[in-house]
Amino acid sequence: MSDTAIDRSRLTVSDEVAIQILGMNKWYGAFHVLRDINLTINKGERIVVCGPSGSGKSTLIRCINRLEEHQSGKIVVDGIELTNDLKHIDQVRSEVGMVFQHFNLFPHLTILENCTLAPIWVRKVPKKEAVETAMYYLEKVKIPEQANKYPGQLSGGQQQRVAIARSLCMRPNIMLFDEPTSALDPEMIKEVLDTMIQLAEEGMTMICVTHEMGFARQVANRVIFMDQGQIVEQNEPEAFFNNPRSDRTRLFLSQILGH
Amino acid sequence: MSGTHAHSAAFVRDRMIPQEPPPDRSIGALGWLRQNLFSSWLNAALTLVSLALIGALLAAVLPWVVHSSWTANSLSECREQIKAAYGPEESGACWAVIRERWSQLIFGFYPSEIYWRPILAFGTALGGLAPVLFPGVPRRALYLTAAAPFLVPWLLWGGTVWLPVAVAFGFVLGYAGFRVVAPWAGGILGAIAAGLVPVLWWLLLAGKAAGGLQEILPLGIEPVSSRNFGGFMLSITIGLTAITLSLPIGILLALGRQSRMFIVKVICVGVIEFVRGVPLITLLFVAWLLLNYFMPPNTNFDIILRVIIMVTLFASAYVAEVIRGGLAALPRGQYEAADALGLDYWKAQRLIVMPQALKISIPGIVSTFIGVFKDTTLVSIIGLLDPVGFSNSIRADVNWNGIVWELYGFIALMFFIFCFSMSRYSMYLERRLRTGHR
Ligand SMILES: Nc1ncnc2c1ncn2[C@@H]1O[C@H](COP(=O)(O)OP(=O)(O)OP(=O)(O)O)[C@@H](O)[C@H]1O
Ligand SMILES: [Mg+2]
Numbered sequence: 001m002s003d004t005a006i007d008r009s010r011l012t013v014s015d016e017v018a019i020q021i022l023g024m025n026k027w028y029g030a031f032h033v034l035r036d037i038n039l040t041i042n043k044g045e046r047i048v049v050c051g052p053s054g055s056g057k058s059t060l061i062r063c064i065n066r067l068e069e070h071q072s073g074k075i076v077v078d079g080i081e082l083t084n085d086l087k088h089i090d091q092v093r094s095e096v097g098m099v100f101q102h103f104n105l106f107p108h109l110t111i112l113e114n115c116t117l118a119p120i121w122v123r124k125v126p127k128k129e130a131v132e133t134a135m136y137y138l139e140k141v142k143i144p145e146q147a148n149k150y151p152g153q154l155s156g157g158q159q160q161r162v163a164i165a166r167s168l169c170m171r172p173n174i175m176l177f178d179e180p181t182s183a184l185d186p187e188m189i190k191e192v193l194d195t196m197i198q199l200a201e202e203g204m205t206m207i208c209v210t211h212e213m214g215f216a217r218q219v220a221n222r223v224i225f226m227d228q229g230q231i232v233e234q235n236e237p238e239a240f241f242n243n244p245r246s247d248r249t250r251l252f253l254s255q256i257l258g259h
Numbered sequence: 260m261s262g263t264h265a266h267s268a269a270f271v272r273d274r275m276i277p278q279e280p281p282p283d284r285s286i287g288a289l290g291w292l293r294q295n296l297f298s299s300w301l302n303a304a305l306t307l308v309s310l311a312l313i314g315a316l317l318a319a320v321l322p323w324v325v326h327s328s329w330t331a332n333s334l335s336e337c338r339e340q341i342k343a344a345y346g347p348e349e350s351g352a353c354w355a356v357i358r359e360r361w362s363q364l365i366f367g368f369y370p371s372e373i374y375w376r377p378i379l380a381f382g383t384a385l386g387g388l389a390p391v392l393f394p395g396v397p398r399r400a401l402y403l404t405a406a407a408p409f410l411v412p413w414l415l416w417g418g419t420v421w422l423p424v425a426v427a428f429g430f431v432l433g434y435a436g437f438r439v440v441a442p443w444a445g446g447i448l449g450a451i452a453a454g455l456v457p458v459l460w461w462l463l464l465a466g467k468a469a470g471g472l473q474e475i476l477p478l479g480i481e482p483v484s485s486r487n488f489g490g491f492m493l494s495i496t497i498g499l500t501a502i503t504l505s506l507p508i509g510i511l512l513a514l515g516r517q518s519r520m521f522i523v524k525v526i527c528v529g530v531i532e533f534v535r536g537v538p539l540i541t542l543l544f545v546a547w548l549l550l551n552y553f554m555p556p557n558t559n560f561d562i563i564l565r566v567i568i569m570v571t572l573f574a575s576a577y578v579a580e581v582i583r584g585g586l587a588a589l590p591r592g593q594y595e596a597a598d599a600l601g602l603d604y605w606k607a608q609r610l611i612v613m614p615q616a617l618k619i620s621i622p623g624i625v626s627t628f629i630g631v632f633k634d635t636t637l638v639s640i641i642g643l644l645d646p647v648g649f650s651n652s653i654r655a656d657v658n659w660n661g662i663v664w665e666l667y668g669f670i671a672l673m674f675f676i677f678c679f680s681m682s683r684y685s686m687y688l689e690r691r692l693r694t695g696h697r
Contacts, residue, residue, distance in 0.1 A: 094600075096599075105596075150694040
């Protein structure tokens with residue numbers, strides 16, 4: 001998809017564990033949406049999660065920062081177990097950044113205010129420092145000149161890059177992406193993917209729900225395929241795309257790559 | 260299209276066109292008239308019919324307004340003066356009643372030599388509201404905002420200066436209670452202490468403390484009883500207090516209604532639905548007759564205070580529902596983004612949710628406020644002398660028996676000025692808060 005040359009040798013994975021999910025189950029009412037999820041993710045890994053609509057991909061990554069509550073099993077993020085303890089939840093949330101399909105920028109605040117709000121109010125960073133950090137990351141996603149505009153005045157691609165910068169301003173160790181490019185016009189997808197590739201090169205632990213298979217081949221070190229709330233297959237991207245082992249995976253791949 | 264070379268497909272402009280004024284038809288007064296009043300035959304016809312109607316109305320009313328008497332001392336004298344001046348068939352307005360009674364219509368029976376006190380109180384209240392309403396006002400004015408709730412009632416009712424000081428001290432106690440309890444008992448118990456300590460102080464000790472201090476160091480101004488309050492001063496006292504208090508209470512009720520804590524939710528829904536389901540006039544009768552039964556014996560609970568409590572409760576329930584509408588209009592993604600960034604509940608509400616929900620709710624909130632301000636006229640039914648109550652007693656006067664239009668016209672005009680300014684303010688606020696096109 002993206003033609004930015006990337007040097008895979010720079011993508012290193014540490015052997016420290018970032019996220020550990022053990023025997024996790026989740027229900028929406030009576031509907032068993034996630035079933036016996038076991039997943040260990042090390043620091044520096046770039047995981048792409050794919051699967052048909054309704055398979056529970058969003059629910060899975062939303063459990064990692066507790067936007068959704070799991071009912072059984074264990075989730076440990078950066079050494080902190082997610083329980084009902086609000087302190088732990090807040091701690092995890094300030095370590096884990098999230099980027100949404102529909103950007104979810106705060107429309108009543110300027111781009112700069114969007115980026116400085118959480119550092120100032122959650123991390124208690126002095127305002128001046130927060131502004132400097134925000135400008136640093138806005139520069140990085142290549143839109144420092146928009147800092148004083150409101151989200152409604154930006155294009156979709158620009159908004160999504162602001163959303164990424166806003167998460168980065170909290171200096172997270174882990175980034176979650178839930179279909180970050182699927183609400184974008186084709187010509188804007190590349191600018192967002194380039195930003196994500198850059199992040200990967202800097203060693204960020206990333207979990208991306210996406211259907212951008214080019215991105216998966218280039219950046220991911222592991223692709224996870226989900227169906228009906230279960231992890232059906234996971235493998236390195238080359239093997240995953242060239243030799244899918246399960247029939248469901250083959251069917252899915254033929255549908256999204258086929259035509 | 261000047262400058263195009265028709266004979267070849269390739270094109271290069273050889274002469275730039277300078278700016279030119281638009282054609283006369285689209286600018287200036289004439290252009291405006293053409294666009295807005297005579298844009299089509301139908302529009303032109305409507306314009307002419309409306310002009311005719313407005314003309315007829317003015318022709319009927321203006322002579323009455325202008326052929327008036329300002330000097331008479333009774334209605335019959337008015338009529339004689341008008342007949343003498345404009346002819347026996349003319350009828351005109353008797354504005355003399357306003358000249359004679361305007362001070363009562365505005366201040367009620369408040370002692371005239373201390374009219375400066377309600378005027379200063381009104382000024383203080385406006386000064387306290389200014390930094391909240393307009394961002395341009397220097398932030399230092401917020402001190403006045405903090406002092407106004409104690410200063411204004413003291414100026415109005417007078418008495419010892421120690422009472423407002425003792426009441427204000429309750430807030431200090433509440434804060435201290437929170438700081439002492441919260442570190443070892445957690446935020447919820449801290450909040451309970453912050454609420455309970457000041458209430459106990461106000462109910463049991465504040466009055467005695469103020470009395471004691473007054474004996475040691477007598478400082479005060481002449482007290483004025485609630486019985487002497489009346490006119491627009493009364494409407495504004497009730498209306499302004501209810502309006503300023505109902506916004507924060509309404510916000511809390513709206514949030515409580517969405518709370519995941521069952522008890523909180525049930526209480527908030529109960530209050531909102533009960534208050535909305537009952538006419539304001541019933542609440543006022545409750546305030547008038549019943550509320551005293553619930554108070555400890557021998558506490559003389561001021562009637563105006565009781566009315567203010569009821570009107571505030573009434574306004575809060577409506578404001579809460581308007582805000583609930585604003586909350587419902589907010590996309591779920593906003594809450595999720597706030598959560599994902601690690602903002603806790605109150606920070607998310609304060610920084611993300613409320614600014615947007617309130618912005619959406621501005622027209623509804625201001626409508627509620629305007630309605631509440633006008634509803635303060637209902638207190639005339641329980642015997643308080645607001646402008647409408649006063650106009651009844653003026654009409655009962657032998658001299659002014661039979662006067663109607665002039666009094667009600669004056670009252671309507673005054674209410675219109677207040678309500679229209681609120682409405683204009685809300686439009687200003689909407690314009691100021693408009694960000695981007697979403
Ligand atoms: N709040 C909810 N309450 C009840 N059911 C839900 C809720 N959210 C999602 N579901 C259901 O759970 C299942 C998994 O949803 P999820 O959003 O995780 O799927 P997904 O894999 O992200 O799909 P998509 O590719 O369409 O985003 C779906 O069947 C969905 O209908
Ligand atoms: Mg999804």
